[in-house]
Amino acid sequence: MKPLSTQVGGDHYKDLGIQPFELVLANYGYTGLEASVYTKVNKYITRVKGDKVENLEKAKHCLEILIEAAREKQ
Secondary structure, eight states, X not given: OOGGGOOSSOSTTTTSSSOHHHHHHHHHHHXXXXXXXXXXXXXXXXXXXXXXXXXXXXXXHHHHHHHHHHHHHO
């Protein structure tokens, strides 16, 4: 299953017509996606609220999205 077809901790992004990461990729390319994922990963690994494991799973999910985009770029 592709990373963009799943979501950790809810479904508020995957139920949109286009997900925010898809929009970033379409408008700013791989470099823009890389920057966006970098920001999100840092947010999740430094977050002090909520469940630590879930936050790390969210960070991992963001990286999986970036990995998938890198594979498609090759």
